[in-house]
Amino acid sequence: MNLKQLSEQLGLSQTTVSRxxxxxxxxxxATRLRVEAAAKESNYHPSTRAKGLATGRALAIGHVIPMSTKHEMVNPVFGxxxxxxxxxxxxxxxxxxxxxVDDSNEDQIYRSLKLRRAVDGVIVHGPRIDDPRIALLSEIxxxxxxxxxxxxxxxxxTFLDVDNHDAFAxxxxxxFDLGHRRIALINGLETMDFAYRRRSGYEASLRAxxxxxxxxxxxxxxxxxxxGYESARDLLGNSNAPTAFICASLISALGVRRAIEERGLVMGKDVSVxxxxxxxxxxQNGGETPIFTATRSSVRTAGRRLAESLLHAIEHPNNPPQETILKCExxxxxxxxPAPRKDEHGF
Amino acid sequence: MNLKQLSEQLGLSQTTVSRxxxxxxxxxxATRLRVEAAAKESNYHPSTRAKGLATGRALAIGHVIPMSTKHEMVNPVFGxxxxxxxxxxxxxxxxxxxxxVDDSNEDQIYRSLKLRRAVDGVIVHGPRIDDPRIALLSEIxxxxxxxxxxxxxxxxxTFLDVDNHDAFAxxxxxxFDLGHRRIALINGLETMDFAYRRRSGYEASLRAxxxxxxxxxxxxxxxxxxxGYESARDLLGNSNAPTAFICASLISALGVRRAIEERGLVMGKDVSVxxxxxxxxxxQNGGETPIFTATRSSVRTAGRRLAESLLHAIEHPNNPPQETILKCExxxxxxxxPAPRKDEHGF
DNA sequence: AACCATACCCAAAGCGCTTTGGAAGCCATT
DNA sequence: AATGGCTTCCAAAGCGCTTTGGGTATGGTT
Incomplete structure (x- = not known):
């Protein structure tokens, strides 16, 4: 069932039906009601492709996932x-x-999406420090x-971010308030912007x-x-081991916990995380009561809201970019x- | 740059350039080479939409992710x-x-994808026992x-599956060969087909x-x-606790390990997993040497191969469906x- | 010299929609 | 009765591509 058939069936022109x-x-x-009823009844759905051709809009948003050899981006957050x-x-x-797409031809993909008019906009995942994609996308x-x-x-x-600096600070x-002085940071890859910011929050607190x-x-x-496990194992093996860890991800934290328990220590007592x-x-971080003390922010909500910002930007190209920063809970x-007293474990 | 402009620039007709x-x-x-060179140089990319309209093919595959309230499908495997x-x-x-899409209107989505001619085919994720989608998709x-x-x-x-029955058997x-007799199964939701098959493999071995x-x-x-943690904690708390666990996922297994260690037991010695x-x-399950004994099969490879099967089915509609079953390593x-001797832990 | 393949190429229709630029009908004003 | 303004509708062009149904040289055969 296409527009033509539907309009013939109704005895109207395609123009009118479309409108x-x-x-x-x-x-x-009156006609609108009649048309809508008929469309529903004969299960009419306009072809996205034809619509896109005619309007010049794709009605689609692209998500480009760089798939480095390191797999960093096919990551659990993405889903x-x-x-x-x-x-x-x-x-x-x-x-x-x-x-x-693998990193080598990421440019290619963005250009191609543009030239084929396949999407109206894209979401940029996993921004790195000084990420070249901003310039590229602005340019094209x-x-x-x-x-x-x-x-x-x-x-x-336009962006949406959690306040990583603040969260880690x-x-x-x-x-520190609990008395810890040797605090380890198990961070993500610091070529990633979020990891850089987290580290700077951590360092700011140390300085303070x-x-x-x-x-x-x-x-x-x-x-x-x-x-996470290996990092913590190594750190705990040192003579001057940390009494606390800050992890960039719940997954790393699971590894850290394993290293702690492996040494016969108790998380939350001997070592804090x-x-x-x-x-x-x-x-999930436990059920009602969380297992890990955590800074948290739903990545799913982030997805919802950032998509809204993008659609807004597409529909109002002249508005200034929306910048959203979410505070973590x-x-x-x-x-x-509390930090263990020095003599307790022979530190 | 579109076909018309490219062909004018070359002094050829659109037909010839397209061909x-x-x-x-x-x-x-000779002309082919000339055309290809020009296309490359002026960065010509045909519009997918126009191409699709003209050919009747969408050049796109749909993945419909049912997002139940239980979140089961936005799962780590999916990425x-x-x-x-x-x-x-x-x-x-x-x-x-x-x-x-949330489960309630999954039908809707498939019908709509069909009617809007948005995709040439779909991948069905997370099939349940007696899944109605097979009938629906066949019908439309x-x-x-x-x-x-x-x-x-x-x-x-057409499908691709790992041999779940065989793997769990x-x-x-x-x-059993290690001497265990009380073996627990920490399975996925048994409304899911894969979980059903895993259980039947487990039960077959028990019977054998x-x-x-x-x-x-x-x-x-x-x-x-x-x-995974809660299940294992409960089971280990029983008077007649299992000496071994079989888990449906590495994530559950991490929870099981936690429960084991929490009781002061050692995985691989007191309790096997x-x-x-x-x-x-x-x-990942460790680096060179795996942490967990495991039945394994790359879900990424599965994605690659199943997509190939689907494209094949689309291009050769009359061929019989391809059925692929992968054995786990x-x-x-x-x-x-080895199973601990009964007296060791007071069992 | 006339004929026929063969190799190249083209004009135009069509895919299903939106949108421009009217046209027709109707009523109220002068 | 002519005018103008609404409302309601339509024919046709156009989006960028593919594909049908040709046409025109070119060269080899009789």
Whole structure:
């Protein structure tokens, strides 16, 4: 069933039917009702492709997932993020198109999406420090919205980010308040902008408490259980081991916990752990009462809201870019406690 | 730059340029080369939409993700699966479109995708026992491929699955060989087809070893760390606790390990654990040597291969459906060992 | 010299929609 | 009775591509 058939069946022109269906005013209430009823009854759905051709709009948003050899981006956060974004698209009649691409020709993909007019805009995932994509997308005139921020960037752009600096400063402050002085940071890859900001929040708190920044207490790697475990195992093996850990991800934190327990220590008593928690649907930080003390912010909500910002930017190209920064919630779980007295474990 | 402009620039007709670019034989090698060079140089990319309109093909594959209130499907497996499928699409000039939809109007979405001619086919994720989608898609004439199988279904369909029955029977057999008799199953939701098959593999092994099936040793829930932990904690608290666990997912297994360690027991010595491992890129089962003994099969490879099957089915509608069953690899890690003697822990 | 393949190429229709630029009908004003 | 302003509708062009149904040289055969 297409427009032509529908209009013939109704004895109207395609113009009128199209207008009735799209809410234009040039059609009487009576005919509009009649048209809408007929459309529903004969299960008429306009072809997205034809519509797109005619209007010049794709009614689709692209998500480009760089798939480095390091796999960093096919990450657990992604599933929840697009679930959130998908809600927004569904509500607004947009489609989500996904491109998995290896880093080498990321440029290519964006250019190609633009030239083929395949999407009306894109979401930029996993921004790195000084990320070149901002400049690229601005240059080719593709509307975009960034999940995160881009340090050193001077161009204006739409983004949504959690306040990573604040979250990690708060977490570090909290540990200081509990009496900890040697606090380790198990960070994500610091080429990623979010990891850079988290570290700077951590360092700011250290400075504020007059504690020297000790590179030996900081690790930066992909946020996997195994790497969290290995980092913590090494750190706990040192003579001057930390009494607390701050983790960039719940997954790393699981690894850290394993290393702690493996040494016969008790998390929350001998060693404290705070983690950032993206509130992933399948990896929850306990039930009612959280296991880990955490800074948390739902990545799914982030997806929903950033998609809204992007659609807004597409529909109002002249408005200034929307910038959203979400504060994390700080929740206290069982993984933190007062710093142990030095003699207790022979430190 | 569009076809018209390109052809004018070349002094050729649109027909010839189109044919040259699409590899039709009616054009001389010389002009073809000339056209291709010009296309590359002026960065010509045909509009997918226009192409689709003209050919009647969408050049896109749909992935519909049912987003139940239980979040089961926005699951960690999904990210890797689509990364794999994406590789196939990229190689074949297809786009992947994702629809997040809540279960109530899943029908709607499939019908709508069909009527709007938005995709050439769909991948069915997370098939349930007796899944109604097979019948629906067959009825509306939408090509599809299932990630998994559908028990009780009689219609022919294209699918790819791991041999879940075999994998879990093998795992259970292995534990019997180590002397275990009380083996718990921490399964996924048994409305899901894969979980049903895993359980039947487990039960088959039990029967083969003359051990009664004990419902008290079997749990079925979403595969989260917390639920894995709680199940194991409860089971280990019983007077007649299991000496071994089989988990449906590495994430559950992490929870099981936590419960084991919390009781001061040692995994691989006091209690054995085998898990199924989807080889997710961000959640690996150790490095060189696996932590958990596991049945494993890359879900990413599954994505790549199932997408190939679907494209094949689309291009050769009359061929019989491709059915692929992948055997799992069985790897031995540190999480399994001989069953402890009864008196050791007061069992 | 006339004929026929063969190799190249083209004009135009069509895919399903939106949108421009009217036209027709109707009523109230002058 | 002519004018003008609404309301309601329509024919046709156009979005960028593919594909049908040709046409025109070119060169080899009789």
């Amino acid at each position: 009735a269906l799209n809410g234009y005013p040039e059609v009487s209430a 929840d993020f697009i679930a959130g974004a998908g809600e927004t698209y569904a509500r607004n009649g947009y489609e989500m198109i996904l491109s998995i 005139g593709m509307p975009f919205a960034v999940h995160g921020q881009v340090t050193h960037n001077v161009l204006p752009y 708060t977490a570090t402050d909290y540990l 408490h007059g504690v020297a920044i000790d590179p030996a207490l900081m690790r930066s790697s992909e946020m996997t259980e195994v790497l 705070i983690t950032h928690d993206d509130m992933l649907s399948y990896l 700080f929740v206290v779980g069982h993984s933190t406690g | 040259a670019l699409n590899g039709y034989p009616e054009v001389s090698a 890797d699966f689509i990364a794999g499928a994406g590789e196939t699409y990229a190689r074949n000039g297809y786009e992947m479109i994702l629809s997040i 004439g939408m090509p599809f491929a299932v990630h998994g199988q559908v028990t009780h279904n009689v219609l022919p369909y 093998t795992a259970t057999d292995y534990l 070893h003359g051990v009664a099936i004990d419902p008290a040793l079997m749990r079925s829930s979403e595969m989260t760390e917390v639920l 085998i898990t199924h491992d989807d080889m997710l890129s961000y959640l 069985f790897v031995v890690g540190h999480s399994t060992g």
